[in-house]
Amino acid sequence: MAYDKFKVLNSTAVPLPIENVDTDQIIPARFLKATERKGFGDNLFRDWRYNPDNTPKEQFVLNNPIYGGKILVGGKNFGSGSSREHAAWAIYDYGFRCVVSSFFADIFRGNCMNIGVLPLQVSPDFLVKIFEAIEADPNAEFEVNLPEQTFTIKSTGEKENFEINDYKKENLLNGFDDIDYLLNIQDKIETFAKDTPL
Amino acid sequence: MKKTLFDKVWDAHVVQKVADGPDVLFIDRHLVHEVTSPVAFLGLKSRNIKVLYPERTFATADHNTPTLNQHLPVKDPLSANQLRALEQNAEEHHIPYWGLGHEKNGIVHVIGPENGITLPGATIVCGDSHTSTHGAFGAIAFGIGTSEVEMVLATQCIMQPKPKSMRITINGKLNSAVTPKDVALYIISQLSTSGATGYFVEYAGDIFKQMSMEGRMTVCNLSIEMGARGGMVAPDEKTFDYIKNREFTPKGEAWDKAMKYWETLYTDDDSVFDHEITFNGEDIEPMITYGTNPGMGIGISGGIPLANAIEGGAATYKKSLQYMDFQEGENMLGKAIDFVFLGSCTNGRIEDFRAFTSLVKGKQKAENVTAWLVPGSHKVEEAIKEEGLLEILNKAGFELREPGCSACLAMNDDKIPAGKYAVSTSNRNFEGRQGPGARTLLASPLVAAAAAITGRVTDPRELMVFETA
Numbered sequence: 253m254a255y256d257k258f259k260v261l262n263s264t265a266v267p268l269p270i271e272n273v274d275t276d277q278i279i280p281a282r283f284l285k286a287t288e289r290k291g292f293g294d295n296l297f298r299d300w301r302y303n304p305d306n307t308p309k310e311q312f313v314l315n316n317p318i319y320g321g322k323i324l325v326g327g328k329n330f331g332s333g334s335s336r337e338h339a340a341w342a343i344y345d346y347g348f349r350c351v352v353s354s355f356f357a358d359i360f361r362g363n364c365m366n367i368g369v370l371p372l373q374v375s376p377d378f379l380v381k382i383f384e385a386i387e388a389d390p391n392a393e394f395e396v397n398l399p400e401q402t403f404t405i406k407s408t409g410e411k412e413n414f415e416i417n418d419y420k421k422e423n424l425l426n427g428f429d430d431i432d433y434l435l436n437i438q439d440k441i442e443t444f445a446k447d448t449p450l
Numbered sequence: 451m452k453k454t455l456f457d458k459v460w461d462a463h464v465v466q467k468v469a470d471g472p473d474v475l476f477i478d479r480h481l482v483h484e485v486t487s488p489v490a491f492l493g494l495k496s497r498n499i500k501v502l503y504p505e506r507t508f509a510t511a512d513h514n515t516p517t518l519n520q521h522l523p524v525k526d527p528l529s530a531n532q533l534r535a536l537e538q539n540a541e542e543h544h545i546p547y548w549g550l551g552h553e554k555n556g557i558v559h560v561i562g563p564e565n566g567i568t569l570p571g572a573t574i575v576c577g578d579s580h581t582s583t584h585g586a587f588g589a590i591a592f593g594i595g596t597s598e599v600e601m602v603l604a605t606q607c608i609m610q611p612k613p614k615s616m617r618i619t620i621n622g623k624l625n626s627a628v629t630p631k632d633v634a635l636y637i638i639s640q641l642s643t644s645g646a647t648g649y650f651v652e653y654a655g656d657i658f659k660q661m662s663m664e665g666r667m668t669v670c671n672l673s674i675e676m677g678a679r680g681g682m683v684a685p686d687e688k689t690f691d692y693i694k695n696r697e698f699t700p701k702g703e704a705w706d707k708a709m710k711y712w713e714t715l716y717t718d719d720d721s722v723f724d725h726e727i728t729f730n731g732e733d734i735e736p737m738i739t740y741g742t743n744p745g746m747g748i749g750i751s752g753g754i755p756l757a758n759a760i761e762g763g764a765a766t767y768k769k770s771l772q773y774m775d776f777q778e779g780e781n782m783l784g785k786a787i788d789f790v791f792l793g794s795c796t797n798g799r800i801e802d803f804r805a806f807t808s809l810v811k812g813k814q815k816a817e818n819v820t821a822w823l824v825p826g827s828h829k830v831e832e833a834i835k836e837e838g839l840l841e842i843l844n845k846a847g848f849e850l851r852e853p854g855c856s857a858c859l860a861m862n863d864d865k866i867p868a869g870k871y872a873v874s875t876s877n878r879n880f881e882g883r884q885g886p887g888a889r890t891l892l893a894s895p896l897v898a899a900a901a902a903i904t905g906r907v908t909d910p911r912e913l914m915v916f917e918t919a
Binding site: 269270271272274276277280281282284285286287288289299304327328329332333334335336337338340355356357358359362363366367417418419420429430431433434435437438440441444445448449 | 468469489493497503513532535577595598600604611643644647648700743769861878886
């Protein structure tokens with residue numbers, strides 16, 4: 253599915269300084285019954301965000317009007333658990349375009365990149381600095397620069413480089429997806445399949 | 451050049467390498483279920499393309515199905531809609547569909563091996579992280595997201611960077627009442643839930659050689675819980691005996707030809723892994739988890755670790771214990787429990803039901819425990835009946851439900867109520883995984899059986915010793 257191109261993002265950020273945020277927290281399984289990709293943002297972090305009677309839990313960061321922006325900053329091992337792309341959809345649909353952490357689970361990272369959300373891995377020390385900058389000023393701005401592969405805390409000017417392979421970088425910059433690539437080598441795939449027994 | 455088992459299977463499936471990017475990997479067999487596929491089929495529709503190889507694609511309904519009264523229409527309109535969507539998509543694209551009530555219906559990772567879809571040396575994907583189960587046969591099997599499901603439906607390929615390699619070797623002997631589930635929970639407790647992220651694991655050593663195929667499936671199933679994309683065991687005589695004559699395995703000359711290939715599927719001596727880990731079989735006890743991720747497990751006779759003994763993340767650790775309403779340093783033995791769940795792609799096969807039944811035989815379920823026994827498939831259900839296990843279970847106060855994922859992820863009505871404790875043979879103890887507010891203790895079928903009898907966390911060896919005395 254085509255998605256918005258990702259180049260440079262300047263935004264405030266929402267802090268979630270919890271480790272091992274799993275996909276069941278990002279979107280609980282009972283909200284996976286849709287047959288279309290619609291409305292998942294409403295249930296992002298559902299059980300951390302709402303009480304059983306659907307009233308908002310005031311202490312949860314998404315319910316705190318002080319925080320906002322297109323960047324979500326999470327603790328180590330973000331996105332562990334299931335392969336549900338619904339987790340990435342919920343994050344995108346809510347309005348985030350970049351998730352920052354010091355470590356990502358594998359499938360979640362791939363799912364994000366396939367739908368145009370940038371999973372941006374920083375060092376553990378730099379992650380602490382990002383949390384500190386938001387704590388000092390919830391309106392602190394950050395710059396995600398994909399062409400330059402840098403993440404900058406604008407209030408202090410501190411900057412760190414991040415890694416991404418050239419292929420995925422080009423995809424995100426241009427809004428390309430893997431299926432278009434694969435459809436262009438379909439002849440080669442069909443030849444390969446002929447030699448590969450069922 | 452020396453190659454690992456993983457290298458041999460991966461390299462044989464690379465259609466093309468992308469410079470500073472992923473490999474284009476050919477997928478032999480694609481398993482599809484109702485929850486992660488509808489948006490992928492919509493994608494095909496908007497591109498106006500068909501499934502490229504329906505004969506390499508298999509669909510079942512499992513995540514979202516009821517486990518009682520499956521002969522009746524599905525009550526929940528959203529679930530019914532999702533099941534109908536898969537049925538229609540399968541029909542439109544000529545994919546075999548084993549829906550609710552079909553004799554081959556069951557949990558996707560149980561029916562794959564059962565019907566011979568899972569083969570050594572194959573690449574297998576499914577929009578479900580526990581696809582790693584199929585690695586027990588020496589296949590490269592891993593879970594994918596919905597964009598990738600669409601990719602495989604459209605082109606039978608996926609674009610993946612080659613993971614790093616890890617070998618986990620366990621030699622020695624397992625203690626009494628230590629099952630494959632305990633071996634896996636032990637490994638995860640040692641490595642943490644992110645200890646194998648970025649790796650594909652090969653399990654090697656005496657313990658896995660001696661393990662049954664179903665035991666290997668349980669171990670490979672849980673590979674994802676330490677962050678690994680998948681895990682595999684080199685195929686051997688046990689593997690070939692298991693798959694021979696199943697519906698979708700090669701027959702006659704094709705079998706002989708395949709066997710020649712399969713017999714080359716082992717890690718060459720002196721192959722180099724990116725990471726090697728070794729454990730001793732004797733060090734493993736029956737395990738139980740006390741927290742909200744599968745890495746938070748201990749030997750059943752042990753105490754809950756102190757927060758200051760945990761490396762980093764004390765705040766996250768305390769939040770987890772608070773959710774469970776447990777204290778640091780407490781013992782797990784003797785804690786009261788409310789529910790027992792036997793089932794899931796981790797422990798929903800016939801050997802799991804045999805183990806559970808062996809322990810509850812001649813005893814009575816504790817009155818205050820609700821037990822949900824959910825077979826992984828109709829074939830497992832049939833075997834439970836044919837082997838006489840159902841009669842023993844009924845006498846002990848247990849009933850059998852119909853197959854599906856059930857309380858493992860609680861998408862259907864099988865939800866553990868808020869605040870209640872469940873000893874569960876499934877794979878995840880995340881907050882709310884088994885229902886909003888539910889508290890999960892992951893364990894083996896034997897530990898689950900012991901808890902079902904006593905209503906408390908109980909060392910199964912106590913009840914087993916009692917039986918032989």
